[in-house]
Amino acid sequence: MSSPRLHLHRMNWQRWLGIVIKEFIQLKRDRLTFGMILGIPIVLLLIFGFALNSDPKHLPTVVLLHESTPLTRDYVAAMQHSGYFDMIATVSTEEEADRLLDEGEVQFVVSFPPDFQRALVRGEHPAVLVQADASDPVAASGALGVLNRIGNEIFAPDLPGFHPQAPTSLIDLRVHKRYNPEGITAYNIVPGLIGVILTMTMVLMTGLAMTRERERGTFENLLATPATPLEVMSGKIIPYILIGLIQVTVILLAARFIFHVPMVGSLLLLYGVVLVFICANLTLGITFSSIAQNQLQAMQMTYFFFLPSMLLSGFMFPFRGMPQWAQYVGNCLPLTHFLQLVRGILLKGNTAGMLFHHIWPLLLFIVVVLGIGLKTFRRTLD
Amino acid sequence: MNYAIDVHGINKRFGDKHVVRDLALQVKQGEIFGFLGPNGSGKTTSIRMLCGLLTPDSGSGTCLGFDVLNESDDIKKQVGYMTQRFSLWEDLTIGENLDFVARMFGMQDRKQAVAKALDELGLKARKDQLAGTLSGGWKQRLSLASCLLHRPRLLLLDEPTAGVDPKARRDFWEDIHRLSEAGITILVSTHYMDEAERCHRLAYLAYGNLLASGTSKDIIASQQLSTWSINGGNAHRFAAALQQLPMVEQVTTFGLKLHVSGKQPELLEPALQKFASSHNLQLERSSPTLEDTFIHLMREAHDQYEN
Structure with missing residues (x-):
């Protein structure tokens, strides 16, 4: 008697080929997956190859100048020439300079004291004050490194007669790292994580909300009722707003008590902008949900949105280090603005008025995306 | 109305x-x-x-x-x-x-x-x-x-x-x-x-x-079908043979009975009588049911739209 044997390792090539062909056919039919397979490597190549730069150059800088003299002009020109600094303006008051730094318009403020040229010529080692926005420690470090060199390289050739025995440094360069003087990366990362986590979870959860109904067949029942698209879409996002606020609270508690992130600004304001940001992500998710045919497609769309959000928003790499086109893309992402908002409030103590230029893009995003969502919401099964 | x-x-x-x-x-x-x-x-x-x-x-x-x-x-x-x-x-x-x-x-x-x-x-x-x-x-x-x-x-x-x-x-x-x-x-x-x-x-x-x-x-009336029911023995075994008879439009099985329908009763009836007696089956005039009618409709639609 022979016992029946299981041929676990036998290959029937006919069957095998059948399975291969079936998979190819299904892949071909699923256009979105196919698009993702081609799209994701291209997007990643573009982002990592061209957009990301951990030694950012062309950082916006203002000069606080009490008098314009040939030597200060030389110094400013040399900074610009180094490639690290883009001189976007010259201001004459400290308040003006502070405001630009607080609002994140500039990365550096370079201040020359009154009578700088005279003091320099007299060999008094006048102080040059460089204030850096160090809320993202990586962004500023490369630029600060070159500053020290510039002074001597510029001024030494101009002043050989006056300074026969030139000291090691002609000027007294003082660097103030503002907002995060110790350069603790957690101060930058942890607030940023609020945005990243919200982006991930909010878009994904609502992304599945409508496609789940469609897949289970319950959507047909919902459509047979007089419910309007606005009722359905807004009704579906409400519970997630609450979940989002709970997530934020958890992260904030961890930031405060585990990472000791400073919280300079108003918590109420922070929750206010968090609410706007949550809404932006939820409207996007619900719109994905009404475009996607099934839950898998909704997840793929979420991933496709999440990737550039992580990389181009200034979360993982300094925003200012990216080329202009990548910054344009980044400015379309809610996370970019939210990072500025959350860092502005927690680390810099920004007030509502100062943040408006990062709040309106979020509101615009909500309006545009919700518009698309309501337009694509199919009230019929066509 | x-x-x-x-x-x-x-x-x-x-x-x-x-x-x-x-x-x-x-x-x-x-x-x-x-x-x-x-x-x-x-x-x-x-x-x-x-x-x-x-x-x-x-x-x-x-x-x-x-x-x-x-x-x-x-x-x-x-x-x-x-x-x-x-x-x-x-x-x-x-x-x-x-x-x-x-x-x-x-x-x-x-x-x-x-x-x-x-x-x-x-x-x-x-x-x-x-x-x-x-x-x-x-x-x-x-x-x-x-x-x-x-x-x-x-x-x-x-x-x-x-x-x-x-x-x-x-x-x-x-x-x-x-x-x-x-x-x-x-x-x-x-x-x-x-x-x-x-x-x-x-x-x-x-x-x-x-x-x-x-x-x-x-x-049922609209299709003008005439239907006979065939009983006895293993009537359902003759379905294919009946289908071959001239004037038979359709043969449908109802349990152990067969329903044979056509549109020209005067020609169909003698043919069926001959078939029944030679195969030792009972033939009985009946009226077409809704199902006969629907099967007929479906067949005609198939001929009309599929070909």
């Missing part, structure tokens, strides 16, 4: 597939109207167009007095639509499902309506049970209850009894007749002949075309 549904020239294409062709339908208020036809004949698509879930490509008409093309919001409020597949929320309880639907229709007396529905269903004790855990028959009853909740004037039922046991099917049809007596118009699609015979009037669809409509008597 007041029609609950009165549409004509309705067309619907999906891509290059013409799913519904020039559908014209008149359903009187308070009647039970049966919708029959093979799978893929456009029944579900037609029903979905009537309640605004699909937009017709062309055509016009009214449903409960509202324009089917532009006033689907008004139609939805007064129509109860029961989908072919169970489409209530399986992860909600019975009570929660009914409550949700009542809210969707903006019912003022929501709580009483839900309580009443639960009472009538006999599900009061099980109202906290998840809908997904119900058996097929109960799911069907819950679906019917949920689409009756907002007191619609018109019920659209898409194969409501598919996969339901005979007892539950019988109970279901008793409910349907009660509702019809209360003045509710009912359009119901089905594959079952016994259900078709319980409808006041019928329409038969195939390949997107309305092939016949009227009472079951009208439809």
Whole structure:
């Protein structure tokens, strides 16, 4: 008697080929997956190859100048020439300079004291004050490194007669790292994580909300009722707003008590902008949900949105280090603005008025995306 | 005459597939109207167009007095639509499902309506049970209850009894007749002949075309079939041979009997008598049933549209 044997390792090539062909056919039919397979490597190549730069150059800088003299002009020109600094303006008051730094318009403020040229010529080692926005420690470090060199390289050739025995440094360069003087990366990362986590979870959860109904067949029942698209879409996002606020609270508690992130600004304001940001992500998710045919497609769309959000928003790499086109893309992402908002409030103590230029893009995003969502919401099964 | 549904020239294409062709339908208020036809004949698509879930490509008409093309919001409020597949929320309880639907229709007396529905269903004790855990028959009853909740004037039922046991099917049809007596118009699609015979009037669809409509008597008469029934021995073994006889349009099996139908009785009868006596079978003149008629319609449609 022979016992029946299981041929676990036998290959029937006919069957095998059948399975291969079936998979190819299904892949071909699923256009979105196919698009993702081609799209994701291209997007990643573009982002990592061209957009990301951990030694950012062309950082916006203002000069606080009490008098314009040939030597200060030389110094400013040399900074610009180094490639690290883009001189976007010259201001004459400290308040003006502070405001630009607080609002994140500039990365550096370079201040020359009154009578700088005279003091320099007299060999008094006048102080040059460089204030850096160090809320993202990586962004500023490369630029600060070159500053020290510039002074001597510029001024030494101009002043050989006056300074026969030139000291090691002609000027007294003082660097103030503002907002995060110790350069603790957690101060930058942890607030940023609020945005990243919200982006991930909010878009994904609502992304599945409508496609789940469609897949289970319950959507047909919902459509047979007089419910309007606005009722359905807004009704579906409400519970997630609450979940989002709970997530934020958890992260904030961890930031405060585990990472000791400073919280300079108003918590109420922070929750206010968090609410706007949550809404932006939820409207996007619900719109994905009404475009996607099934839950898998909704997840793929979420991933496709999440990737550039992580990389181009200034979360993982300094925003200012990216080329202009990548910054344009980044400015379309809610996370970019939210990072500025959350860092502005927690680390810099920004007030509502100062943040408006990062709040309106979020509101615009909500309006545009919700518009698309309501337009694509199919009230019929066509 | 007041029609609950009165549409004509309705067309619907999906891509290059013409799913519904020039559908014209008149359903009187308070009647039970049966919708029959093979799978893929456009029944579900037609029903979905009537309640605004699909937009017709062309055509016009009214449903409960509202324009089917532009006033689907008004139609939805007064129509109860029961989908072919169970489409209530399986992860909600019975009570929660009914409550949700009542809210969707903006019912003022929501709580009483839900309580009443639960009472009538006999599900009061099980109202906290998840809908997904119900058996097929109960799911069907819950679906019917949920689409009756907002007191619609018109019920659209898409194969409501598919996969339901005979007892539950019988109970279901008793409910349907009660509702019809209360003045509710009912359009119901089905594959079952016994259900078709319980409808006041019928329409038969195939390949997107309305092939016949009227009472079951009208439809049977319209095809001018003459039918004999053949009994005895293993009658069903002769089906293929009978089919070969001239003038035989179709042979259908009914249990152990055969129904042989044709359109020229004077020529068919002698041929059948000869066949029966030579094979020792009993021949008996009978009248064509609804099923004979539908099979005939389906065959003609197949010849006309498929080739």
